[in-house]
Amino acid sequence: MLGSFDYHERRDAALKAVLDLFTATTGLPIGLFETPDDGVEPIISTDSLENFEEHCKLIRSFPGGNDACDRDQCLRAQKTFERAKGALSCCHAGLWNQTVPILVEGKVRAVLSFGETLLEDGEYMQKTLARHQSAVDRLNLSPEQAGQLKDALQTVKKHTPQDISKFTDMLAPIQSFIFGTIDREEEIAHNLEKVVHELQTRLQAVIANSENFMLEAPYLKPKEIQSMANDLLSSAMALVVIVNNLGDFQHAIKFEEKLLRPLFVEAWRIYAGEAKRRNISLRLNMNRINGQEPKAEISHQHLELAVNNLIHNAIKYSFDGSPNRERFVEVDGNVEGPYYKICVSNYGIGITPEEIEEGKIFQDGYQGKLTEGEYRTGSGKGLTFVKRVIERHHGEIKVESFPKGSPEEVGQPYLNRFTIYLPLHQAKRKVSQTPR
């Protein structure tokens, strides 16, 4: 973690400060509930006992009272999580509490619960008294204890439902803002961590190749020198790809007619070492246009990096080949109307239909669900960059992923296909014509 910064600690401190301010201002105790996977529990709260009503302190002091109160709070918070809607509800002992869902981008991140109050309205008081009696019976309180509790009930603060509504309106946006802000900061830091990881890995390759070359060069034959120099260049070029993915590529777009095949040949050369170590080969089949090598008006530097990313992804997410099972990355190119259609396919870790339909796979920093557990280093920036480049070429990129083999198969393989529609000409492109 960068600088060992704990976002949860920082977020909790910010949330607690707001909760403390609420209690100091209104006199009402308040708790915040987050839901871990296995159930609802209060994570932070100003529920230090001195903020509780005497009534609540008393009931918690009776045998079974504390558990009953905690259970009751958690159940009410759970209902708010499920419905994503707040509610004014009566606790098991007759006091009224408001639950408020904290929503960030439509999802319930936590629930606030505040109150321990009586409501000044006949109907509410009726319910209070009924629940109160029920708690007395359930906890099996002695007449003396029941008397003490009834007396304490008389001292509980009173509010109107309108007061509670005002407090809610004040609280919810502040808490949502805090959660949302810290969530975003955490995501940025996490993405940065992934980028640093990827950079350091590529730097490691450059340093290793450089030193090996330096130490061995005096003893190498010319072909060996060339091979090691090539490895060094490839590892440096792979680093260039990562660095360029990070920002908006600063070089200006400049279209000129260029051959397309060399882009893929060069991209493969950069990652050839990795592909070879994993027994993955390239099948390149780019059909000619009117008998000529395929060309298009492209911004060469941009498209070169986009192709490098595509080929790198295809290799990275392929399953390893073996002597008995060939694995390959296939690149097919054909003219289709005013476009040159290029398909980059691989056989390996798949992409879910939701990720494709919702465009998540092209989102900055996104890592595919099916890559989790596979531990393949990546910053999640490559495909974002590719999409941006293709769109700047007025083209389109589509992705498909077809499961192969049995669903029960561990690490089920997928046939993945990225299809690019690249306009052959930029100046003469008709606005009305769009790829299928």
Place this chain on the structure above:
Amino acid sequence: MSKKIIWIEDDVGIISPVVRPLERAGHKIVSYTTVNEALKHMSDLESADLLLVDMIHPPGKNNDLSHYPGLDLVQKVRNEFKWDIPIIVLTVVTNAEVKKQLDKLNIAAVINKPVRPSILKEEVEKALGI
């Protein structure tokens, strides 16, 4: 004197040149890209002279230590298998909590990437006592 080194590294496809001097010195490097894969080859692990382990940064945002498979493996080797085998950690992970845990596990060296291959060779041979 040739030694057998088990290397657990998810990016071995990218950074394998870092062990080239070790290979040229005659040591045998057996690599696994995941801890699970390594644990399926217990005979390899048992017969190794040294373990070279990447912490393997987990996906997701959770900084729960249990999500660093490399740390899991080292803890297993020391606490469950009770092996005395020299272990070197070679990683980009700089999580302070992970480091704290590693300090309790009798690690010969913790090396942060990127590292020069010659330095790695020195540290490995020092840990092996050669």
